[in-house]
Amino acid sequence: MTLDLKVDGQSEERAEAFAQGLLGTALDRPDGVLKVTGAAVYAADDVPEGCAYGMLVRAPGFGAIEVGNADEVRAMPGVLAVIRDKRMVRNAAQGTANAAPVQGVDSADYVGQPVALVVAESFEAARHAAQALQLRTDGGPLPVNPGDVETEGEPDTTGDLDAAMAEAPHRLDVTYTTPSMTSAPMEPHAAVAWWEGDALTVRSALQMLKYNRNELADSLGIDPAKVRLLAPYVGGGFGSKLGIAAEAVAAAIAAQDLGRPVRVVQHRRQVFETVTRRSETRQRLRLAADRTGKLSGIGQEAWVSNLPGEVFQEPVTQATAFAYGAVHRVIGERLERLHRPAAGSVRAPGEAVGVTILECAMDELANDIGIDPVELRLRNIPDTDPEGGIPFSSHMLAEALKTGARRFGWSDRAPKPRARREGEWWIGTGMSAAFRVNVMMEAEARIALSPEGAVVETDMTDIGTGTYAILTQIAGEALGLPAEKVEVRLGDTTYPPGSGSGGSWGAATTGNAVWLAAQEIRAELARRMECGEGELTLKDGTATCGNRRVALADLLDGATLEGHGHIEAGDAFSKVRQSTFGAHFAEVAVNDVTGEVRVRRMSGTFAAGRILNEKTARSQCHGGLTWGIGMALTEGMVHDRRDGHIVNRDLAEYHMAVNADVPPLDVHFLEERDPWAGPLMSKGIGELGICGAAAAVLNAIHHACGVRVRDLPATPDRVLAGLEE
Amino acid sequence: MNLSFTVNRRARTLDIDPRVSLLDALRDHLHLTGSKKGCDHGQCGACTVLVNGRRINSCLSLAVMHEGDEIVTVEGLSDGAPSPLQAAFVKHDGFQCGFCTPGQLCSATGMLDEIAEGWPSHASADLDGPYELTQAELSERMSGNLCRCSCYPGINAAIRETAGTGDAT
Numbered sequence: 001m002t003l004d005l006k007v008d009g010q011s012e013e014r015a016e017a018f019a020q021g022l023l024g025t026a027l028d029r030p031d032g033v034l035k036v037t038g039a040a041v042y043a044a045d046d047v048p049e050g051c052a053y054g055m056l057v058r059a060p061g062f063g064a065i066e067v068g069n070a071d072e073v074r075a076m077p078g079v080l081a082v083i084r085d086k087r088m089v090r091n092a093a094q095g096t097a098n099a100a101p102v103q104g105v106d107s108a109d110y111v112g113q114p115v116a117l118v119v120a121e122s123f124e125a126a127r128h129a130a131q132a133l134q135l136r137t138d139g140g141p142l143p144v145n146p147g148d149v150e151t152e153g154e155p156d157t158t159g160d161l162d163a164a165m166a167e168a169p170h171r172l173d174v175t176y177t178t179p180s181m182t183s184a185p186m187e188p189h190a191a192v193a194w195w196e197g198d199a200l201t202v203r204s205a206l207q208m209l210k211y212n213r214n215e216l217a218d219s220l221g222i223d224p225a226k227v228r229l230l231a232p233y234v235g236g237g238f239g240s241k242l243g244i245a246a247e248a249v250a251a252a253i254a255a256q257d258l259g260r261p262v263r264v265v266q267h268r269r270q271v272f273e274t275v276t277r278r279s280e281t282r283q284r285l286r287l288a289a290d291r292t293g294k295l296s297g298i299g300q301e302a303w304v305s306n307l308p309g310e311v312f313q314e315p316v317t318q319a320t321a322f323a324y325g326a327v328h329r330v331i332g333e334r335l336e337r338l339h340r341p342a343a344g345s346v347r348a349p350g351e352a353v354g355v356t357i358l359e360c361a362m363d364e365l366a367n368d369i370g371i372d373p374v375e376l377r378l379r380n381i382p383d384t385d386p387e388g389g390i391p392f393s394s395h396m397l398a399e400a401l402k403t404g405a406r407r408f409g410w411s412d413r414a415p416k417p418r419a420r421r422e423g424e425w426w427i428g429t430g431m432s433a434a435f436r437v438n439v440m441m442e443a444e445a446r447i448a449l450s451p452e453g454a455v456v457e458t459d460m461t462d463i464g465t466g467t468y469a470i471l472t473q474i475a476g477e478a479l480g481l482p483a484e485k486v487e488v489r490l491g492d493t494t495y496p497p498g499s500g501s502g503g504s505w506g507a508a509t510t511g512n513a514v515w516l517a518a519q520e521i522r523a524e525l526a527r528r529m530e531c532g533e534g535e536l537t538l539k540d541g542t543a544t545c546g547n548r549r550v551a552l553a554d555l556l557d558g559a560t561l562e563g564h565g566h567i568e569a570g571d572a573f574s575k576v577r578q579s580t581f582g583a584h585f586a587e588v589a590v591n592d593v594t595g596e597v598r599v600r601r602m603s604g605t606f607a608a609g610r611i612l613n614e615k616t617a618r619s620q621c622h623g624g625l626t627w628g629i630g631m632a633l634t635e636g637m638v639h640d641r642r643d644g645h646i647v648n649r650d651l652a653e654y655h656m657a658v659n660a661d662v663p664p665l666d667v668h669f670l671e672e673r674d675p676w677a678g679p680l681m682s683k684g685i686g687e688l689g690i691c692g693a694a695a696a697v698l699n700a701i702h703h704a705c706g707v708r709v710r711d712l713p714a715t716p717d718r719v720l721a722g723l724e725e
Numbered sequence: 726m727n728l729s730f731t732v733n734r735r736a737r738t739l740d741i742d743p744r745v746s747l748l749d750a751l752r753d754h755l756h757l758t759g760s761k762k763g764c765d766h767g768q769c770g771a772c773t774v775l776v777n778g779r780r781i782n783s784c785l786s787l788a789v790m791h792e793g794d795e796i797v798t799v800e801g802l803s804d805g806a807p808s809p810l811q812a813a814f815v816k817h818d819g820f821q822c823g824f825c826t827p828g829q830l831c832s833a834t835g836m837l838d839e840i841a842e843g844w845p846s847h848a849s850a851d852l853d854g855p856y857e858l859t860q861a862e863l864s865e866r867m868s869g870n871l872c873r874c875s876c877y878p879g880i881n882a883a884i885r886e887t888a889g890t891g892d893a894t
């Protein structure tokens with residue numbers, strides 16, 4: 001049996017009345033000990049007997065590929081094969097693609113495209129041979145720079161923004177740019193593939209197994225039922241492992257050709273090129289406001305890029321559509337087809353750069369009008385979704401702004417920039433609102449309850465997000481079991497299909513599937529207790545109904561009880577606008593001599609419905625804030641202007657925030673239940689923390705020293721140029 | 726080439742291709758896969774292990790250079806139960822995906838010894854110790870270990886708590 005739920009409306013609060021007291025607590029990760037002792041097995045860790053090692057080879061230019069010395073390379077010691085197979089993929093599949101990405105090795109669409117796999121008896125021999133393989137390309141120059149090509153698509157227009165701008169006493173018309181960025185999970189993309197007859201197993205680093213299985217099967221031209229994927233531990237994803245990637249397809253092909261297991265791990269520099277980047281953006285922001293700061297017009301037009309053949313377009317403005325009320329609007333994206341490495345989802349696609357720039361523009365407007373930036377936001381919170389007129393499922397922005405301001409001590413702030421100086425350093429503070437759309441997908445999960453405890457199974461992944469913890473808590477809460485009595489098994493396509501990790505939907509979607517599976521078991525336990533399910537109390541392995549009390553083990557009578565849950569999004573996601581909200585505050589110091597920026601403290605207040613695990617949710621938000629620091633100050637890919645290749649494609653040249661860049665972070669959650677978000681009343685938290693975080697830092701730079709950096713990141717040279725003006 | 730060394734207090738010998746890095750020797754030849762390869766270029770710290778008590782990036786060192794050395798990996802930091810530092814990482818959520826974690830743990834272990842021995846860092850006010858484990862010292866000394874999940878608050882809290890007890894390293 002299965003308990004199905006299509007979320008069409010509001011749910012009733014149940015968990016509150018449950019007795020175990022596990023949900024929402026700061027439970028330590030059940031996978032924690034495995035991770036700190038080195039026992040957790042990641043994709044590249046478990047090498048089967050007889051495994052061969054593959055190394056991908058990149059195209060050095062565009063166009064038809066010519067191989068100069070394949071025979072010599074094949075003859076090198078230890079080399080088993082030089083594989084150039086039409087089924088190899090050009091770049092990683094887009095999230096939820098569910099089908100093969102663009103394939104082929106005859107010709108390169110971007111510099112760095114994987115066009116061969118060298119396989120050898122050892123990693124060292126494969127690496128040597130891959131370096132020795134001589135590839136030539138004959139393609140002419142292709143468009144690689146923004147502005148080089150005609151654009152596709154137009155923003156949505158409502159009312160007359162030009163007229164609103166002309167009439168408004170306060171108006172802002174500015175253009176910002178953000179560079180390409182990368183996910184750079186610490187685990188490079190890796191796959192170990194082996195065949196048993198016509199059945200393929202691949203241990204890989206992936207976020208969304210049910211889609212990845214179809215993507216891999218489609219790439220190879222085989223039945224998805226013949227593919228098993230394993231990803232019990234994944235070393236970070238942030239969007240980069242949403243889709244099947246080059247190494248997994250190549251490993252499967254090589255394992256089939258050679259009749260033995262093959263491991264392919266992408267070199268770190270390959271990860272930068274073959275896995276989708278966050279598109280660079282150019283964003284024109286127009287704001288028209290009256291004397292009190294009330295917006296009459298809002299314009300956010302973004303130019304983004306992607307390779308030909310990719311459907312993904314960075315949805316820069318998706319939260320702008322509902323962020324602030326204004327009658328006159330021009331909001332949307334234009335896409336340029338550029339031959340840079342493919343673009344795709346990177347943590348909070350859309351809002352990460354879109355909300356950030358919107359919130360920089362709001363700061364500029366507040367400054368022009370001379371009102372407090374928090375107040376400007378408060379004055380423009382819409383009553384209903386400005387686009388569709390539908391209500392919000394909940395709207396927590398005002399509370400987040402007020403609570404955040406209080407926690408940070410915002411009221412002490414000098415209204416004008418350049419008010420505080422400590423030696424060489426200008427000190428200032430800035431803030432930003434945070435928005436992130438809330439999405440539910442479809443998921444299934446199974447629970448087997450036996451006298452020993454509960455086993456939860458779903459092909460959901462834990463990419464660091466805390467899935468093992470929260471599913472333990474959800475099942476334990478609903479079934480009245482302490483955490484030690486719940487075992488969660490993830491990352492295997494033989495389990496029921498979960499939602500996958502991405503878009504912040506994993507916890508709520510798969511969590512609700514587990515919740516439903518538990519409800520099915522509860523119903524059966526209530527039947528055995530001869531009471532209504534609503535009267536059943538389960539706690540620490542004991543069932544209570546009225547004055548009857550039975551140990552679960554007795555109720556089960558030695559047998560196992562199964563529950564199966566299935567959830568999908570329904571009308572609740574179109575009847576109301578669902579979003580998460582937050583407020584960021586930052587204090588920075590800007591060096592007047594060098595232009596260096598140091599973030600001194602940061603605070604984020606967030607509302608995302610029920611927080612399932614206080615500890616793991618907080619860590620996710622730490623991640624978001626830290627990525628905001630990186631986006632504001634250091635992160636950016638540099639594309640060669642001649643051929644678009646990524647110049648700084650390694651961890652030494654692409655600067656993510658390190659320990660010393662991150663100040664004490666204050667993260668606070670607002671108590672909330674969103675009844676439209678499914679029975680758990682929980683919304684996504686994994687991406688909210690990055691949405692707008694960089695704006696708080698950039699706005700603080702302006703407040704500190706009066707420099708407005710509109711081309712991200714605010715590296716010392718850019719800050720210094722402003723200081724010299 | 727033949728190589729004899731000690732790994733996690735156990736004598737090991739390998740007949741190994743001289744191109745094999747210490748990291749790959751540990752991972753692929755001794756099946757100690759706790760140490761991770763994040764970049765293979767000395768840029769991330771995921772491969773940090775202790776060699777004769779000092780932390781190094783094992784991807785930057787060839788295995789055959791370690792004849793007679795004593796290596797400790799994340800697997801060797803605990804004896805059955807997690808060490809106090811490892812337990813503190815769990816308690817403070819000093820990791821999310823866990824991929825940088827073995828390197829953070831080995832690095833923190835080596836770092837605490839360095840500071841105890843009076844090694845200065847970029848954050849030190851002068852070159853003559855002793856130095857205290859201030860936040861600035863800790864952050865500076867741990868900045869060779871990248872964590873894209875950005876668990877620095879938890880990592881720092883775990884290290885400080887463990888160092889405070891004085892017996893965990």
Ligand code: FES
Nearest residue numbers: 763765767770784
């Ligand atoms: S793997 Fe050695 S420093 Fe990155």
Ligand code: FES
Nearest residue numbers: 821823825872874
């Ligand atoms: S825990 Fe994921 S990189 Fe540090």
